[in-house]
Amino acid sequence: MAQKRGRKPLVADKRYGNPPVRRPKKPKSKSKNKRLFGLFKRRTAKPKTSNRAPKRQVRRGPLGWLWRLISWCVGLVWRMTWRAAAVLAAIIGIAVGNVYIGLPEARALVDGRARGSVTLLDRNGEVYAWRGDQFGGVVTTDTVSPHLKHAFVATEDKRFYGHFGLSPRGVASAIRINLREGRGPLSGHGGSTITQQTAKLLCLGVEFDPKQWKNEAAYERDCRRGSLGRKIKEAIYALALETKYSKDEILSIYMNRAYLGGGAYGAEAAAQRYFGKSASQVNAAESAMLAGLLTAPSTLSPTSNLQRSQDRAATVLRLMEEQGYLTEAEMRASQQSPATLSKAAQARAGGYFADWVMDTIPDFFGQETTEDVVIRTTLDQRLQTAAEEAMDQIFSTKVRAGSKAQAAIVVMSADGAVRAMVGGRQTRVSGVFNRATQAKRQTGSSFKPFVYATALELGYSPFDQVRDAEYCLHIAGSGQWCPKNYTNRYYGDVTMTRALRDSLNIPAVKLSEAVGRDLVRKVAGDFGIESDLADGPALALGASESSLLEMTGAYAGILNGGSSVAPYGLVELKLLQDNDPLIQTESGIGERVIQRGAAQQLTWMMEKVIAGGTGTRAQLPGRQAAGKSGTTQAARDAWFIGFTADYVAGVWMGYDDNTPLTGVTGGGLPAEIWRETMLRVHEGLPARPLPMREPQPIAREIPQPTVRYEQPRERPREQGGGQGLGRAIDNVLRGIFGN
Template sequence: MGRQGSGKPPLVADRRYGGGSAKAAKAPPRAAAPKRRAAAPKARRRRGPLGWLVGLVRIVLHAIWSVVWRAGVVATLLLGAAVAWQASRLPGVETLVDGRARGSVTLLDRSGEPFAWRGDQFGGMVTAGEVSPHLVHAVIATEDRRFWWHPGVDPQGIASAVRINLSEGRGPLSGNGGSTISQQTAKLLCLGRPFRRDEWESEADYEADCRRSTIARKVQEAVYAMAMELRYSKEEILTIYLNRAYLGAGTRGFEAAAQRYFGVSAREVKPAEAAMLAGLLKAPSAYAPTGNLQRARDRAAVVVGLMADQGYLDEAQRAEALENPARLSQTASARMGGAFADWVMESGPEFFTRDTTEDVTIRTTLDPRIQAAAQEALSHVFETQVRAGSKAEAAIVVMSADGAVRAMVGGRQSGAGQFNRATQALRQTGSSFKPFIYAAALDLGLHPMDLVDDTPLCLSIVGSGDWCPDNYDDTFKGRITLTQALAESRNIPAVRLSEQVGRENVRNVAQGFGIGRDLAAGPALALGASESTLLEMTGAYAGILNGGSAVVPYGLIDVTLQGELEPVMGAGGGIRERVIQETAARELTWMMWRVTEDGTGSRARVPGWEVAGKTGTTQAARDAWFIGFSADYVTGVWMGYDDNTPLSGVTGGGLPADIWRETMTRVLAGEVPKPLPMAPPAGGGTSFVDPNGVLADGSGEPFRSTGDPATDAALAEAFGAPQAAAAQPQAESDPVLDALLSILGAQ
């Protein structure tokens, strides 16, 4: 039954779904809504000062944002264009791995082994895929841990570096730079600007400019780095970096550094070695293991920790690397021949040494065994006989009789680049000059057993008055032989002999043997008032050993360009013209042997060996020398202060003779003793008078008589022999010699 009176029509399906034939009932019309009255306009609110300010800020910010995003879009487009343009100009990787402006010099010792390097060493191109994985890991862990993911710049790294710099009180760009390997490579390439000699005073100036850090340079660096990322693969960028990085000791690239420090290729380095090489990137000179091995190891330990933290080393590898740090190769650890190498570089032609643009190999005369002997001897004497803290210096030169230098120690600190006292220090020679006086006399025909007066002497010097030399012991011995005068290094006999033989003759002999400096013009020439270097003096004594011919000291044997078989130049030294007769040289050698046997050089004696030499001490003991030789080697030693301070209690026959003996004992160790090439007077050296009253030597052969019984008696007394009852006259008289002898014996 339907509901009535409800006022609503019944709900049927047709009405719900619009189906059926029945027409939908019309809805009653709605009553029209009453018209609303138009609202009166609202009154405009008044803005206060704060409202005006807020509005103004909104307008400004809106304007800024409009400019910024547009500028950002423009800057991005310009940056992209700059990166793309720069990338299009980049050359192939192969042309960038070796960017040296000068070549390298490798110095080989006499057996062909390398012992020193100069210039910019480049071991050859290696790729990131060829080198040891440990090396790649060490470099990335140390320099750029996000290298494989960033686009050339690392905003996170830059922000971190700026924060660290500011927290440490530095400028935002001072100290940590946050540079990626790509940016460092851009700097190594100097943003593509090559070194040109016509634009830069030196390569150092060019490199200093390339390393400048300014805002503008950082922007250019970032653009260049992103261009490289666009042009090259990550492996190619790393290859450039591995080949161009400077790693101390003149090495460019990890291949050269691995060979220089460890004697292996970069392909073979172990974790400890890789860590030490990567540690050099922070400060190549400060952390170079050839300069301070412990400092380099401490830095390598930090790198090992970074490698372990970033998962490149497991705990066992980390422990192994820390417990067994990298060791230098034998050649690198020896630090041998620095002064010698510097001398060879200075003495060779510039275009093959100091300014070479080629890779050059120089064979030298250096003997590593002898070099080590000289270095050890110097250290031993200073450690055991010189007071701690002494600033005294010393130098040593060892050479063969032909002038081939076998060892050179330029000072107590004998590294490369140090002041070389063997070749650069001009010092007064003192009594070490006296052998040239006796050489001149013997060459003119005098005899080692001839007599000379050791009595007070005064010479008048024009403009200076009288000059009266003294002997070092302030005593006079009267008539003595030339041999005794030299053995005891007596000054007055040397002056008398120089004056009588002629200063010009003495000067010619000294200059002929290689003392090429300006020699003193007055009689003080005889007492070594002139200056010379240790190298020159040792070379001059080599002329005595070799029989009287001059030598030019040399260290360079030949020069070969890399890749060539034939040398481009050979040695420039060796034996030259004869200066004195061989007989005179052999007699002088015998006289110098007496110096070491019973004269001022007795502390230089080497047991079992015949050695000869001469001491030298200058006025106020500012310089002390001992130069001498065995049958094969000539060794010179100088000792003094760089500032010319007098030595205390040191003469040439003291510490210099000790250094000489320690050097030669080591040099001659294991060799069969050889006799000196000397000619004793009439075959002997210890004189006595036989029962027949003839002045003779130990072999029974008579010495040449002076013709004066009193002189012969003095000669016998000088050598500790019984006085001769009568001396045999000479069979034949030499007028020139007799005249000289008469002058020498005159009071």
């Protein structure tokens, strides 16, 4: 039994499977009372609240399947959207950063002109005209008038100080307006902020390259394209501007670069251009007018249409009041007293004169200058106004309404300094046809003084007599030519003085043939008539064409004692930042053409034209004047040119298409325009005698003609008013002078 107890069983352990697992005994539970108390507590306690949303019940069937599909799609879109937005934001950030790196300091961006400016000053140093792209200087939001700053913001971007450079609300509004008006969404209104407009003015940082663009106009058009791609680039550039600069710096750049009409770029140039004052001094009405130009600078320019510009300014003032920049009382006061132009802007003085001066200087200092140029000129604004008023008076009182006749006036000093120029009936214009300098017209009898100047230089006397009788010449290739007087009458023996006074044609032709046409052409050319002069005998009657400026300058040579004159308008040209002039003119007087004595005798003869001849309508009460009228064939052109001791003035009248004038001669309306001009020009000036010399009367018999003189030779030069002429010369001239 003992052995039995010590041995293991002979049966394998797993034959009948694993023995049952004995589980540990559970600890004794709480007492029965405690279990009942816990059960009661759980049943009576308030249910606990949980922040976790209850699980959605899974919908079953087709609706459930559809719901799960929609949820999956929305989730997919959301996951793609925020990832795409993140990528887009990264791309925009990189693009903005790339632009940001290339932006210079704000001050380097204020002057964006591709061309320079030309400022023209009158003889007293006052500005009267501008050409090119005017830039008055750098302004900032701190230096300009607060009214001007507020006007810009109120007009262009009232939320400027609140947005980040882009205005989604403004863009949406602009698209809605464009679609409503039948345009494309990006055509017309752009909804651009001031920052975006500044980006556009900066051409998104692209500078003008003549190799890439045909001209500056093409460059500017490309900068202002409104394509979608361009708008995206513009938005990126605007964001970079907002990152780089402050709001005031962006507004300062905009105020300096914006084009405000009249060739003015920037607020300072425009304030000087229109009001003759700094941008820091403009009031509310003037500020509103300047801000109003931003919409359409050329159309709304006050020099083009002042009333339209004032109407636009009234709207800007209302916007300023609505946004709290002005009180209602200030708005109404400014609207009732709108801005007006300065005297220089009103006159747009010497539009013709300024154009002429610009044509006389090299292009690299004029139309194509890249520098700021200042030109002091000979213009006298008082005399300019006198000429304009004289023309207006005659045309408004003595020319029928609706007439298309034109006129031109030139006033100059004896040295050729042009003091006033009117190139047509429209006086306040620029860049138009100038009849004073560009029109070449036949001169008629206004050319005759140069025939008599030639004779006097050769020793003739104003009292020498010429036979006014029927006279014919044979012209090779044209046949016989017989000049006639305007009256179709003959007056027999007349002195040279009377022949000029009454503008007789036959004596003038005879005298020209006697002294030689070539010599007459040379004298006229030396006096400054550079146009081609006729070769035939009609030269003496003004068959050649010339400009009013040339003719007036030639008469100035008679007044100054016989020296040639080159009319000039430029006194001094210099760059804005320099003190030393690059071009300077002190006088237009050139070489002597005839002796002073001959010029003084000719002046004495021409004084008789106004005192009692064809120019009596040009008489100036209490003041000596000398001159000559001229009327061409069929009265297509009418002239009157004359001078006092102080000034020379020339007047031309006619039609641009060569239509004959009706009832007009040089001694008529042109003489009256001349008189009205000179009366105004000489206001306040003391009367001075003309520099003339009365010749000694010579009683001389003129022999009977013995030969027909076919080829007149030049008469030898003699002094003494015709005294001491040899018999040989008398015999040669008998056929010309007659009995």
